[in-house]
Amino acid sequence: MKGNSKMKIGVLVSGGGSNLQAIMDAVAVGALDVEIACVGSDNPDAKGLERAEKAGIPTFVTDYSAFFARWKEGAALPEDFSLETVASRQSLMKGSDPDILKAFLEKRALAEAALLAALAPYKIDLLVLAGFMRVLTPYFIDALNTDSNRPRIMNIHPALLPAFPGTDGYGDTFRYGCKVGGCTVHFVDYGEDSGPIIGQSCFPIESSDDLDAVKKKGLAEEWRLFPDCIGLYAEDRLNVVERQGTRVVEILPPAAR
Numbered sequence: 001m002k003g004n005s006k007m008k009i010g011v012l013v014s015g016g017g018s019n020l021q022a023i024m025d026a027v028a029v030g031a032l033d034v035e036i037a038c039v040g041s042d043n044p045d046a047k048g049l050e051r052a053e054k055a056g057i058p059t060f061v062t063d064y065s066a067f068f069a070r071w072k073e074g075a076a077l078p079e080d081f082s083l084e085t086v087a088s089r090q091s092l093m094k095g096s097d098p099d100i101l102k103a104f105l106e107k108r109a110l111a112e113a114a115l116l117a118a119l120a121p122y123k124i125d126l127l128v129l130a131g132f133m134r135v136l137t138p139y140f141i142d143a144l145n146t147d148s149n150r151p152r153i154m155n156i157h158p159a160l161l162p163a164f165p166g167t168d169g170y171g172d173t174f175r176y177g178c179k180v181g182g183c184t185v186h187f188v189d190y191g192e193d194s195g196p197i198i199g200q201s202c203f204p205i206e207s208s209d210d211l212d213a214v215k216k217k218g219l220a221e222e223w224r225l226f227p228d229c230i231g232l233y234a235e236d237r238l239n240v241v242e243r244q245g246t247r248v249v250e251i252l253p254p255a256a257r
C-alpha cells in the first residue's frame with residue numbers, strides 16, 4: 001500500500017488468540033502480505049501473547065484493571081481528553097446516568113491513553129481486534145481514525161451482524177434457535193459492533209449441534225474470513241461510502257486503484 005513497504009498491523013487480543021494464530025499462519029505461508037508489528041492485550045495472562053512471543057512478535061500489556069484502580073485513586077486524566085466531546089460522540093451507553101457515563105468514559109480514557117502510547121512506536125496502518133473484549137470509546141477511535149474515508153480499526157464478531165451484537169454472539173445465535181450462524185468482520189465505529197461490514201461468512205446449524213459445535217463451526221469460518229478481510233485492506237480494496245444514510249463498505253476489484 002505505501003510504495004513497496006508492507007502494511008503494518010497491530011493486533012489486540014484478550015484470550016486464546018486463535019484468530020491471531022490464523023493471521024500469523026496466513027502471513028507465514030504468504031497468503032497475507034502484511035507485517036504484524038505488535039500484539040497487545042488488556043489481559044496479562046492472554047494465551048495470545050504467548051503465541052505472538054513464540055513467533056518473535058513484540059508484545060505489550062495494557063492492564064485495564066490497573067487503570068480503573070488508578071481512576072478510583074483520582075489519577076489525572078489525559079490532557080487531550082474532553083469528557084464533553086467524547087460523551088457527545090459515543091453511542092455505547094445512550095441515555096445512561098451522566099455520572100455513570102462519566103466514570104465509564106474517564107476510566108477508559110486512562111486505559112486507552114496507555115494503549116495508544118503502547119501502540120505509537122509501531123506506527124501501524126491498521127489495528128486488528130482479534131477477540132479483544134474491551135469496547136473502545138471515541139477518545140481512542142478518533143486518535144486512530146484521522147481520515148474518515150479510511151477507518152483504521154477492524155474487528156471480528158461471532159454473529160451475523162446486525163443480529164446479536166455484544167459479547168456472546170454464538171451463544172445468542174444458538175439460544176435464539178437460528179438455523180444459520182456466522183461471523184462478521186467490520187470497521188469499528190462509536191457503537192457496539194455497529195460499524196461498516198467488510199465481510200461475513202455463515203454456516204448451517206443442525207438440530208444435533210450443541211453450543212460447542214456452533215462455536216467450533218464459527219471459529220473455523222473466522223480463521224478464514226479475518227485474514228481475507230485484512231488482505232483486502234492491505235490491497236486498498238475497501239471503499240467506505242454512504243448509501244442511503246448508512247456508511248457501507250464497497251469491495252473493489254483487484255488493482256482497481
Ligand code: GRF
Binds near residue numbers: 015017
Ligand atoms: C472469537 O469468537 C471472536 O469472534 C470474538 O472472540 C473470540 C476470540 O477467539 N470476538 P480467539 O481469542 O481468537 O480464539
